Amino acid sequence: MTVGLTRREALMTAGASALALALPGFAPSRGVASGTRVDVAGAGLSGLACALVLVQAGVDVRVWEARDRLGGRTLTDTSLVPGRWVECGGEFIDADHSAIRRLCSESGVTLQDLAAVDESGVARNLVGGRVREGGWADESSERLAQRAARDLQRLGEDRLNAMSAAEWLRGAIPGGTGSPFARYQRALTTGEYGADPSALTALWVVTDLADGAGANEMADSAERYRVNGGTRNLVAALEKRVGVERIVRGTRLTGLVREGSRPALLLTGSDGPRVERPDRAVITLSPGVLRTVNLSRSGFSTPTREVIRTYGMGTNAKVIIPFSSAAWGAHGWDAEGVSDTALGQTWNSALGEGAGSTAFTSLVGGIAGRTIAGPDHGPAPGSIVQARLALIDRVAPGTRAAARDGAVVHAWAKDPYARGSYSAARPGQADYATIAARPQGPFHFAGEHTSDEWSGFMEGAVQSGQRVAREVLARL
Numbered sequence: 001m002t003v004g005l006t007r008r009e010a011l012m013t014a015g016a017s018a019l020a021l022a023l024p025g026f027a028p029s030r031g032v033a034s035g036t037r038v039d040v041a042g043a044g045l046s047g048l049a050c051a052l053v054l055v056q057a058g059v060d061v062r063v064w065e066a067r068d069r070l071g072g073r074t075l076t077d078t079s080l081v082p083g084r085w086v087e088c089g090g091e092f093i094d095a096d097h098s099a100i101r102r103l104c105s106e107s108g109v110t111l112q113d114l115a116a117v118d119e120s121g122v123a124r125n126l127v128g129g130r131v132r133e134g135g136w137a138d139e140s141s142e143r144l145a146q147r148a149a150r151d152l153q154r155l156g157e158d159r160l161n162a163m164s165a166a167e168w169l170r171g172a173i174p175g176g177t178g179s180p181f182a183r184y185q186r187a188l189t190t191g192e193y194g195a196d197p198s199a200l201t202a203l204w205v206v207t208d209l210a211d212g213a214g215a216n217e218m219a220d221s222a223e224r225y226r227v228n229g230g231t232r233n234l235v236a237a238l239e240k241r242v243g244v245e246r247i248v249r250g251t252r253l254t255g256l257v258r259e260g261s262r263p264a265l266l267l268t269g270s271d272g273p274r275v276e277r278p279d280r281a282v283i284t285l286s287p288g289v290l291r292t293v294n295l296s297r298s299g300f301s302t303p304t305r306e307v308i309r310t311y312g313m314g315t316n317a318k319v320i321i322p323f324s325s326a327a328w329g330a331h332g333w334d335a336e337g338v339s340d341t342a343l344g345q346t347w348n349s350a351l352g353e354g355a356g357s358t359a360f361t362s363l364v365g366g367i368a369g370r371t372i373a374g375p376d377h378g379p380a381p382g383s384i385v386q387a388r389l390a391l392i393d394r395v396a397p398g399t400r401a402a403a404r405d406g407a408v409v410h411a412w413a414k415d416p417y418a419r420g421s422y423s424a425a426r427p428g429q430a431d432y433a434t435i436a437a438r439p440q441g442p443f444h445f446a447g448e449h450t451s452d453e454w455s456g457f458m459e460g461a462v463q464s465g466q467r468v469a470r471e472v473l474a475r476l
């Protein structure tokens with residue numbers, strides 16, 4: 001988000017540029033000299049979206065990926081529940097996430113429309129030790145949204161940027177900070193942004209609340225879609241379109257060196273260290289991961305280094321528990337809810353995928369996500385599963401009887417190639433996405449953290465990849 005623009009204005013500006021990119025026949029203004037080589041570090045959605053545009057423009061592209069799989073912070077599990085897909089990272093797509101929706105459609109990947117899914121039961125929130133039926137779309141939410149709109153005008157963006165979300169909520173929350181609504185709002189904010197409100201700029205929360213979308217009550221368009229069969233289908237389609245021969249797995253970027261006008265990438269793979277010297281390089285690693293890369297000879301500016309050193313990241317973790325059926329439905333609950341307990345935000349992981357076996361997702365952020373027991377990705381320790389099952393039974397007594405063994409945890413803050421879930425600007429960092437997007441000599445930057453308007457989202461990753469491809473083409 002740009003300080004000086006409201007989030008809505010930023011969105012409109014961004015929408016215009018995304019549209020320009022999407023125009024059929026989009027091509028660089030000048031022809032690309034044959035043999036021009038651009039290397040992309042990271043094969044998440046931003047790296048793949050960028051590589052695709054470059055390949056289509058005739059550039060010689062290499063994509064270097066540290067992991068043995070592509071997709072980065074998107075990860076679909078198809079073995080937890082036979083015949084179902086569950087998302088361990090990025091999952092929902094809003095109706096106005098036009099770049100990723102277009103990319104899916106061009107890639108032959110369909111979307112699952114959750115608005116068409118008929119679920120039995122209603123949302124329930126377990127807050128302050130009590131279960132509350134339905135969402136929280138009541139007077140308190142409306143008053144908070146109105147207060148946010150007023151404060152945006154009254155305090156201005158700079159003051160809100162400097163303030164933490166916790167500080168703002170303390171003064172703005174109807175009913176005082178100890179009220180059930182305050183607990184609900186803190187739990188919702190922590191889950192949505194991935195960071196504790198004390199470590200998050202108030203500007204993000206206030207603008208989202210004032211827009212009436214996202215952070216508080218979901219607008220109809222929010223979280224409307226999922227990728228049919230899982231995000232892995234989009235990743236596989238992009239891999240094919242980019243060209244499997246152009247993507248190298250298991251090769252880690254360890255250093256960036258600026259050699260005059262050219263970049264040098266220091267890489268380490270199974271065959272040892274190597275140096276690649278393309279014409280330009282696109283770096284899509286999140287700031288947390290870039291901190292582990294040797295940048296001493298990169299020639300990066302002080303503001304860019306500062307962003308890499310300090311930009312906040314959410315620490316979301318998902319615990320996904322398989323169930324033999326959506327047993328909560330029989331008890332009047334649709335599995336959706338927000339809780340100030342270990343449950344965090346919850347939903348049916350295989351929503352709309354058919355009757356029978358399914359799974360239950362519990363998403364936590366902030367300190368709870370950072371310190372959750374277990375591996376980065378793998379079997380969930382019994383203690384965290386049992387704690388959740390006990391809480392699920394408080395919301396819908398009897399449900400836990402349908403739980404199966406084999407629950408998994410995905411703690412993205414522990415993942416060495418993610419080091420967090422998605423960017424979450426700390427107080428004073430609301431313009432960091434803009435700074436993170438600035439090219440540094442022959443180095444260009446993409447990734448959700450460089451997206452002004454959709455940072456944190458798959459949409460931001462895709463838009464940033466397409467933006468940076470255009471930026472590179474303009475300079476070749």
Ligand SMILES: Cc1cc2nc3c(=O)[nH]c(=O)nc-3n(C[C@H](O)[C@H](O)[C@H](O)COP(=O)(O)OP(=O)(O)OC[C@H]3O[C@@H](n4cnc5c(N)ncnc54)[C@H](O)[C@@H]3O)c2cc1C
Nearest residue numbers: 042044045046066072073090091092253447448457458461
């Ligand atoms: C739990 C969770 C829930 C989420 N929910 C949603 C959601 O519902 N909707 C939504 O829109 N978004 C969601 N997101 C966010 C979304 O997944 C991300 O914004 C998006 O996938 C980021 O893509 P990216 O290309 O910017 O980064 P990444 O996917 O991180 O791509 C960077 C790539 O670089 C690779 N890499 C790392 N280090 C190196 C190295 N040294 N050398 C080479 N390669 C390296 C990584 O392995 C990765 O493949 C969620 C994320 C998480 C974790």
